[in-house]
Amino acid sequence: GAVVSQHPSWVICKSGTSVKIECRSLDFQATTMFWYRQFPKQSLMLMATSNEGSKATYEQGVEKDKFLINHASLTLSTLTVTSAHPEDSSFYICSAIRIGLDYGYTFGSGTRLTVV
């Protein structure tokens, strides 16, 4: 089956620093990956769509300069939270779509970011 690995699973950082989160498709190539943010007891909010080799497409209201997305290969996308502030503390989840018969989405295990 399709597996997406997300790292780290949790991170604590100081205000003003940057944090990078990695999302890897382990057994399939993902031309498109997605980044979500989830607040407690809320559903997932799509932040951006990441396409291999091109610029990410950000959803309305998401600051592209704050949330830098890089999708340099068919198996890796990264989300960098720049100059993090406490309000950026959240649960971030990536997903990848496997093109084929099922078109299903596979999700990573998420990253809990706490900015202090």
Next chain:
Amino acid sequence: KQEVTQIPAALSVPEGENLVLNCSFTDSAIYNLQWFRQDPGKGLTSLLLIQSSQREQTSGRLNASLDKSSGRSTLYIAASQPGDSATYLCAVSGDKIIFGKGTRLHILP
């Protein structure tokens, strides 16, 4: 604009009971519908994927149905167990994947 609604928002049932979770969506032009499970502080685990041309999918004690014309899907869980306690999310895929807010399920031992 696609909207996905899940009812109920929360559900508590005794162990061993069969239960049904409901999902409705406003735009029937979808590629597929997925049911996910999310445990607290964890990512999403795909449970069942129903293609737009299909009516249902089964996996173990889980059965999901899809009625695209009426914009509805149900997730049936048979013989519930405490380990089934989690949040269940319904998501439809069109140009984007749109999630419902989920049903928080608690199975009472």
